[in-house]
Amino acid sequence: MINVKVSLRPLVSKVNLPTVLKTTILPGDSIERLFIATQVGEIFYIGNGVIRTFLDIRPRIIKLGDSELGVSGSGYDERGLLGLAFHPEFYYNGLFYLHYSVAETQGPGALPEPFMPNPCDPRTLNLRWINRETQYDHIDTVEEWILQSNGQPQKRRTLLNLRRPFLNHNGVNSLNFSPETGKLVLTTGDGGSGYDPFNLSQDDMEIAGKIIEIDVVKNTFTYNPPVVTRFNELPAPIQETLAVIAKGVRNIPGISFQRFNNQYIKYAGNVGQDLAESIFSFVDYKPIPVTQLVQASLMNSEPDQEGFINFGWRGWEGAFPASIIRGCSANPTLDEKTMAYYNEAVKTSVRRLQPLTSYFHKDPRPDKFGGTALTGVQAYMGNGIPDLMGSVVFTDLARAEESQSSVRGVLAYTRVRTDCKLNDFSVIKTDYNFGSQSAYFVNLGTNLDQTRLYLGVYGSMKVTDFNQGTVFEIIP
Numbered sequence: 124m125i126n127v128k129v130s131l132r133p134l135v136s137k138v139n140l141p142t143v144l145k146t147t148i149l150p151g152d153s154i155e156r157l158f159i160a161t162q163v164g165e166i167f168y169i170g171n172g173v174i175r176t177f178l179d180i181r182p183r184i185i186k187l188g189d190s191e192l193g194v195s196g197s198g199y200d201e202r203g204l205l206g207l208a209f210h211p212e213f214y215y216n217g218l219f220y221l222h223y224s225v226a227e228t229q230g231p232g233a234l235p236e237p238f239m240p241n242p243c244d245p246r247t248l249n250l251r252w253i254n255r256e257t258q259y260d261h262i263d264t265v266e267e268w269i270l271q272s273n274g275q276p277q278k279r280r281t282l283l284n285l286r287r288p289f290l291n292h293n294g295v296n297s298l299n300f301s302p303e304t305g306k307l308v309l310t311t312g313d314g315g316s317g318y319d320p321f322n323l324s325q326d327d328m329e330i331a332g333k334i335i336e337i338d339v340v341k342n343t344f345t346y347n348p349p350v351v352t353r354f355n356e357l358p359a360p361i362q363e364t365l366a367v368i369a370k371g372v373r374n375i376p377g378i379s380f381q382r383f384n385n386q387y388i389k390y391a392g393n394v395g396q397d398l399a400e401s402i403f404s405f406v407d408y409k410p411i412p413v414t415q416l417v418q419a420s421l422m423n424s425e426p427d428q429e430g431f432i433n434f435g436w437r438g439w440e441g442a443f444p445a446s447i448i449r450g451c452s453a454n455p456t457l458d459e460k461t462m463a464y465y466n467e468a469v470k471t472s473v474r475r476l477q478p479l480t481s482y483f484h485k486d487p488r489p490d491k492f493g494g495t496a497l498t499g500v501q502a503y504m505g506n507g508i509p510d511l512m513g514s515v516v517f518t519d520l521a522r523a524e525e526s527q528s529s530v531r532g533v534l535a536y537t538r539v540r541t542d543c544k545l546n547d548f549s550v551i552k553t554d555y556n557f558g559s560q561s562a563y564f565v566n567l568g569t570n571l572d573q574t575r576l577y578l579g580v581y582g583s584m585k586v587t588d589f590n591q592g593t594v595f596e597i598i599p
Contacts, residue, residue: 124537137593139589139592140203142204161204180223187200218279233289240463241449293374294309299377334367368432373395373434375393388405395441395484445468482535492535499579507599516597530561534553
């Protein structure tokens with residue numbers, strides 16, 4: 124693949140954890156504005172070179188950096204304001220949507236200690252999430268808001284209230300409207316911890332670990348849905364607004380749509396466990412209405428999964444069976460090894476989607492990099508950087524095993540191969556000098572026609588370290 128070099132042009136600095144970057148045109152305006160949503164609950168936009176506050180919901184956000192899950196006091200957190208999406212008709216109707224972790228919903232977590240599967244102990248491979256009303260970490264909500272004629276945003280209704288087992292894997296950039304269907308697409312992580320302890324991502328009834336379509340036009344009079352974890356716990360009018368596009372998701376930094384002739388290629392990244400980060404692409408899919416999933420569950424039957432997307436987790440980590448292999452025989456002379464999630468790997472081996480590309484946490488090749496976590500995936504259709512035209516660009520939080528004292532994130536790209544086989548990727552070189560400060564690449568955004576790319580960078584991994592964020596435009 125061609126070596127590409129770009130420049131980073133700073134647009135805004137000293138912002139808190141920039142988690143979502145989107146553009147839209149405000150009602151009565153004529154220029155596309157860049158909106159920046161921060162993990163702590165602020166939404167800014169850039170107008171005439173000045174950063175302005177659009178909405179501040181910090182009081183509604185759970186206290187960040189304060190969790191019972193093993194990393195308490197570390198300042199690291201994956202909760203907060205995670206999703207922002209503007210309705211396709213936002214200019215006319217003022218509707219936009221938020222996904223965030225709700226203040227004062229902190230629970231003890233679903234397990235008393237960090238989880239690690241043991242292939243030699245089947246009990247660790249078949250855990251169940253019990254006492255869900257009390258054993259959870261927090262509650263996430265998806266809400267509809269409206270920009271009123273006086274310029275003030277106001278909440279209209281709640282679409283979903285989701286109880287989450289752990290603090291991590293809640294998705295990020297988790298709300299996007301499909302240009303294909305006009306529906307709101309919600310991406311949920313598998314619930315967190317590591318290795319998906321309860322295998323929520325493969326369970327058709329679990330809301331965790333899925334890509335979900337929400338028809339925001341249907342049943343607009345349901346204002347306060349119950350707090351749930353499973354589809355069959357939702358009232359029928361809400362079930363009727365939902366369909367599931369994909370399952371087998373570990374954690375996902377949103378979904379990107381790329382117009383190609385009269386179709387859209389969908390790109391979605393799946394954050395890896397210990398081995399690899401993966402990007403998936405698909406064109407055709409057949410979502411399953413939640414009402415059908417619930418009906419199949421009641422009948423104890425299998426729903427028709429033709430055209431349904433499965434990323435394979437927890438049996439597969441991208442293109443590879445989920446690892447953890449150990450010798451379990453009591454007889455040391457026998458060279459027998461057991462793979463933790465062998466059954467899941469076999470069960471999903473045929474049905475799963477192969478990734479477009481995978482990159483490793485350790486990669487000895489000189490022109491590659493060892494990744495940490497995939498944080499953004501965006502199609503690029505601009506001609507300003509000709510070598511990237513038509514490709515999918517992605518970001519990784521930080522190079523693994525960075526030799527320097529200061530950490531650097533990574534920008535890279537790949538393309539869909541005409542034979543649909545696994546493709547390679549290439550690192551994009553950047554010329555920006557971050558000096559001695561660390562630079563974690565926390566997200567990637569694009570404008571409406573995908574001709575511009577925006578990069579969110581943070582100087583720390585602690586949500587308690589404020590004002591260390593910068594938003595860049597990626598330019599030739």
